[in-house]
Amino acid sequence: MSSTTPNLNLFKYNPLTDGKQVFSIDTALNNNWDKIDNSIVKKSGDTMTGNLILQGTSLRVMDIKNTSADIKETPTADINVGAYRIRDANNICGQMYTTILNNGSVQTSLFVRNNKNGTAVNSSIVVGVDANDDTYCSFPLCTTQATTTSTARRDKIAVIIENYKSGASWYRVWSDGWKEQGGTLGAVAGGTITTYPFSFVDTNYCLQVTLLGTAVRNDAPSYIKGITDFTVYHGAGLNNGLGFCWYACGY
Numbered sequence: 001m002s003s004t005t006p007n008l009n010l011f012k013y014n015p016l017t018d019g020k021q022v023f024s025i026d027t028a029l030n031n032n033w034d035k036i037d038n039s040i041v042k043k044s045g046d047t048m049t050g051n052l053i054l055q056g057t058s059l060r061v062m063d064i065k066n067t068s069a070d071i072k073e074t075p076t077a078d079i080n081v082g083a084y085r086i087r088d089a090n091n092i093c094g095q096m097y098t099t100i101l102n103n104g105s106v107q108t109s110l111f112v113r114n115n116k117n118g119t120a121v122n123s124s125i126v127v128g129v130d131a132n133d134d135t136y137c138s139f140p141l142c143t144t145q146a147t148t149t150s151t152a153r154r155d156k157i158a159v160i161i162e163n164y165k166s167g168a169s170w171y172r173v174w175s176d177g178w179k180e181q182g183g184t185l186g187a188v189a190g191g192t193i194t195t196y197p198f199s200f201v202d203t204n205y206c207l208q209v210t211l212l213g214t215a216v217r218n219d220a221p222s223y224i225k226g227i228t229d230f231t232v233y234h235g236a237g238l239n240n241g242l243g244f245c246w247y248a249c250g251y
Helices: 025-039
Strands: 046-053 060-068 079-087 092-100 106-114 121-129 135-138 160-166 169-174 179-185 192-195 206-211 222-225 229-233 244-250
Touching: 179 192, 206 222, 206 229, 229 244
Parallel strands: none
Antiparallel strands: 046 060, 060 079, 079 092, 092 106, 106 121, 121 135, 160 169, 169 179, 179 244, 192 229, 206 244, 222 229
């Protein structure tokens, strides 16, 4: 009696019982070749979906969703070209997928979802190459100003999002709103106003103004802080040509 294979259901004659049957090319050959061919993921334009079961259990540990495509030109819409997902019995899920964007860039996203306690918590990292062949990486940032409870933690990191330097002038801006900025001033008349590149929220920030040069002097300048600027007033002996170095930091 004929039988079929367990995976692709390929037809098999039984040589002990089927010897007198008329041999069918379609049944024994062509249909089998078609099943084998259709089970293979093609290099271009085909898809494969399915899941993996943990051996000896009914636990589904991986869902597979994969699409491969040869992209000849920039797509008119974003295309997900590959993805897989893994999860455990606690409903903690990890996923990675690659996307070709319609702006010409390609990015791979790593995504983790934890639903163990009934509340979904998501975190993701994106690594990509843009249309100019520049690489980039993005991840959850701390964008909330610190309070009595820290807003920067492992899942949301405070990082520098903007920086600048020209001569002695410079600044750095952090994702949570923290600012650092500084520069130099010449030895000009008292009451010199300096405008900050970035304004502060209030006057509860730190400002330091010191004399340029290496000599120790007793005529340190005084100053008045504002939200958008500060005003420097000379000490007694600043008409000797020494300038100032200033540094400010805060929210």
